[in-house]
Amino acid sequence: MTTxxxxxxxxxxxxxxxxxxxxxxxRRGVAGDHLFRWLALxxxxxxxxxxxxxxxxxxxxxxxxxxxxxxxxxxxxxxxPAHHHFGALAxxxxxxxxxxxxxxxxxxxxxxxxxFVTEVAPRRLARPVIYxxxxxxxxxxxxxxxxxxxxxxxxxxxxxxxxxxxxxxxPILKTLFANPSATGRSYMTAGIIVAIMITxxxxxxxxxxxxxxxxxxxxxxxxxxxxxWEMIRGAVFPHSRGGVxxxxxxxxxxxxxxxxxxxxxxxxxxxISLHLLGPGDTMASAIVLQFGEASGTYRSALxxxxxxxxxxxxxxxxxxxxxVARVDRKTGAVA
Amino acid sequence: xxxxFVRGCxxxxxxxxxxxxxxxTATAAKSSTNKLAPVTxxxxxxxxxxxxxxxxxxxxxxxxxxxxxxxxxxxxxxxGRQAFIDQTVDFAGSDAPFPAADAAKxxxxxxxxxxxxxxxxxxSYKLSGVKSLQLSxxxxxxxxxxxxxxxxxxKIAADNPGVKLPxxxxxVARRADSSGTTQNFTTFLNKAxxxxxxxxxxxxxxxPTDTQGASGNAGVAQIITxxxxxxxxxxxxxxxxxxxxxxxxxxxxxKFIAPSTPAASLAVAGAAVNADLTYDxxxxxxxxxxxxxxxxxxxxxxNQTDASKGNAIVAMLNYVYGAGQKTAPTIYYAPLSKDLxxxxxxxxxxxxxxxx
Numbered sequence: 001m002t003t004x005x006x007x008x009x010x011x012x013x014x015x016x017x018x019x020x021x022x023x024x025x026x027r028r029g030v031a032g033d034h035l036f037r038w039l040a041l042x043x044x045x046x047x048x049x050x051x052x053x054x055x056x057x058x059x060x061x062x063x064x065x066x067x068x069x070x071x072x073x074x075x076x077x078x079x080x081p082a083h084h085h086f087g088a089l090a091x092x093x094x095x096x097x098x099x100x101x102x103x104x105x106x107x108x109x110x111x112x113x114x115x116f117v118t119e120v121a122p123r124r125l126a127r128p129v130i131y132x133x134x135x136x137x138x139x140x141x142x143x144x145x146x147x148x149x150x151x152x153x154x155x156x157x158x159x160x161x162x163x164x165x166x167x168x169x170x171p172i173l174k175t176l177f178a179n180p181s182a183t184g185r186s187y188m189t190a191g192i193i194v195a196i197m198i199t200x201x202x203x204x205x206x207x208x209x210x211x212x213x214x215x216x217x218x219x220x221x222x223x224x225x226x227x228x229w230e231m232i233r234g235a236v237f238p239h240s241r242g243g244v245x246x247x248x249x250x251x252x253x254x255x256x257x258x259x260x261x262x263x264x265x266x267x268x269x270x271x272i273s274l275h276l277l278g279p280g281d282t283m284a285s286a287i288v289l290q291f292g293e294a295s296g297t298y299r300s301a302l303x304x305x306x307x308x309x310x311x312x313x314x315x316x317x318x319x320x321x322x323x324v325a326r327v328d329r330k331t332g333a334v335a
Numbered sequence: 336x337x338x339x340f341v342r343g344c345x346x347x348x349x350x351x352x353x354x355x356x357x358x359x360t361a362t363a364a365k366s367s368t369n370k371l372a373p374v375t376x377x378x379x380x381x382x383x384x385x386x387x388x389x390x391x392x393x394x395x396x397x398x399x400x401x402x403x404x405x406x407x408x409x410x411x412x413x414x415g416r417q418a419f420i421d422q423t424v425d426f427a428g429s430d431a432p433f434p435a436a437d438a439a440k441x442x443x444x445x446x447x448x449x450x451x452x453x454x455x456x457x458x459s460y461k462l463s464g465v466k467s468l469q470l471s472x473x474x475x476x477x478x479x480x481x482x483x484x485x486x487x488x489x490k491i492a493a494d495n496p497g498v499k500l501p502x503x504x505x506x507v508a509r510r511a512d513s514s515g516t517t518q519n520f521t522t523f524l525n526k527a528x529x530x531x532x533x534x535x536x537x538x539x540x541x542x543p544t545d546t547q548g549a550s551g552n553a554g555v556a557q558i559i560t561x562x563x564x565x566x567x568x569x570x571x572x573x574x575x576x577x578x579x580x581x582x583x584x585x586x587x588x589x590k591f592i593a594p595s596t597p598a599a600s601l602a603v604a605g606a607a608v609n610a611d612l613t614y615d616x617x618x619x620x621x622x623x624x625x626x627x628x629x630x631x632x633x634x635x636x637x638n639q640t641d642a643s644k645g646n647a648i649v650a651m652l653n654y655v656y657g658a659g660q661k662t663a664p665t666i667y668y669a670p671l672s673k674d675l676x677x678x679x680x681x682x683x684x685x686x687x688x689x690x691x
Binding site for chain 2 (some may be wrong): 079082083140180185264267269273275278290292294295296299335
């Protein structure tokens with residue numbers, strides 16, 4: 001009985017190069033591995049380095065604003081550049097309001113499309129629908145903005161004034177729909193446009209999560225006699241809850257960063273109000289519209305808005321990634 | 336007899352040819368000394384002077400000096416000044432001088448302001464049945480601060496005796512983006528109606544919520560042309576290009592004057608000019624002056640480091656102060672007054688270009 005000796009390294013190496021240098025060949029193979037590892041590490045670190053540099057350079061340029069108004073500048077509601085006040089609360093509020101409106105409009109539509117594509121539609125129909133929805137993501141932001149200006153603003157302005165006068169006596173709606181914008185430029189219009197822009201990404205993630213529902217779960221539901229909708233409600237939704245939430249948060253991350261389309265249709269009025277049909281402003285829109293003429297503390301304040309936006313987007317993205325990872329571990333899918 | 340006749344004809348013809356020959360060589364001499372080395376110079380900044388620069392510098396000046404390419408991008412006065420500080424451009428276009436905090440920042444050392452043209456800012460409106468309107472600064476302040484909300488308000492009627500004003504609601508159009516036009520318009524209201532105007536002066540102000548914001552002069556003009564009862568501020572060259580109706584504005588002397596290039600040039604002439612050639616033509620005294628006139632400057636480093644760029648910049652400025660002043664009214668910009676033009680021309684000589 002012979003125990004197998006551990007295999008000699010030579011036996012496992014690939015055949016040496018015909019032109020000799022057997023030792024050189026072995027060293028070259030291992031060196032290649034090291035080189036590859038270093039390059040991959042460098043590539044990965046590069047992303048972190050760039051992110052870090054962006055954070056560092058924007059924060060240093062924004063310091064004059066933080067120094068002048070303190071960190072509370074983010075929580076003060078007085079954006080008045082003419083009098084050198086740069087309180088950003090109205091802009092943070094506007095960013096989240098537009099994000100919330102966009103999610104409110106986009107999430108039901110996206111879940112509906114995802115359900116249609118995974119559960120209801122025959123495969124022949126599902127593929128073109130997926131393709132078209134993904135195409136929406138390829139349209140540039142500025143094109144959405146221009147389309148909104150030329151096609152959407154006028155009908156929306158009429159709609160807003162009709163809705164506003166119709167709800168003038170209903171208690172809560174009266175506040176939500178008061179003071180409609182005469183040109184249609186409002187939080188609501190921005191919300192509609194951003195909803196269209198984030199639908200593709202939410203649909204795509206949700207569709208993949210729905211598709212990972214185990215067939216056994218669905219068959220069990222059918223076996224118990226449920227209809228299609230009961231199966232969806234009983235098997236698909238509970239299984240996909242985490243994934244849908246993460247898709248929504250990824251959509252939110254995109255929504256708060258939308259710049260040009262929002263800038264063109266939001267009306268640039270910094271205020272904290274519940275008048276959804278009235279004009280407003282977001283951080284990204286304020287930066288792009290006001291940067292050209294800004295200098296001194298004003299410029300630092302706008303760069304500071306960028307820092308706040310950057311931090312918020314990273315937080316939302318990290319939360320989304322965390323949830324997605326958790327869901328993937330549960331379902332066994334690859335991230 | 337015949338020989339002297341022939342000689343006489345020959346002398347006569349030679350005499351005729353001489354001037355042609357002389358002019359020929361003279362022209363050849365002029366063009367050979369004036370042709371500059373091939374070079375590209377870059378500028379950026381104010382959008383108010385963008386249309387002027389595109390026509391006079393990028394097209395007309397380029398025709399006289401085909402080897403010189405000038406690029407100008409209208410990114411805004413603030414961004415242009417910052418680029419000038421960082422020396423990423425060779426010259427900046429700006430509607431206002433450097434604010435005090437930034438005055439010492441430009442990395443290339445001493446710099447000079449060269450006023451080029453002036454642009455009146457109109458108060459444009461659309462109101463069916465009202466073909467001519469005149470407004471005082473207090474009334475304008477009240478309208479844009481939403482204290483006056485209907486066209487038949489007493490204050491507007493007081494400025495327009497005998498005009499039948501409808502009871503249409505006023506829609507106020509203003510800029511969503513920051514701009515030199517807003518800066519000059521609000522500076523006028525600050526100076527001419529200091530007790531009535533509370534929003535201050537700046538490239539962006541805290542407009543009331545029920546005003547309509549749009550991007551660019553064209554955006555504001557679009558809102559005005561689409562809405563009956565709308566009023567807004569649009570710079571003169573855009574207002575003329577789109578064909579808008581604008582109001583006469585009361586100047587410091589109490590006269591209602593319509594915006595025009597001669598009236599703006601009178602504002603330039605009436606302004607006090609500082610030693611560095613910056614001046615403030617807003618609300619100056621003068622019976623025929625249009626009070627809402629904005630200046631605009633080209634900012635250039637005094638000590639040029641590159642000979643070909645320096646010569647190109649000097650040639651560009653000389654063109655602006657020569658043929659460029661004549662072209663200005665045709666594209667709805669006001670040329671400089673004689674006095675300011677003379678001072679500006681002599682300031683060009685202060686630019687130091689290295690030999691070569």
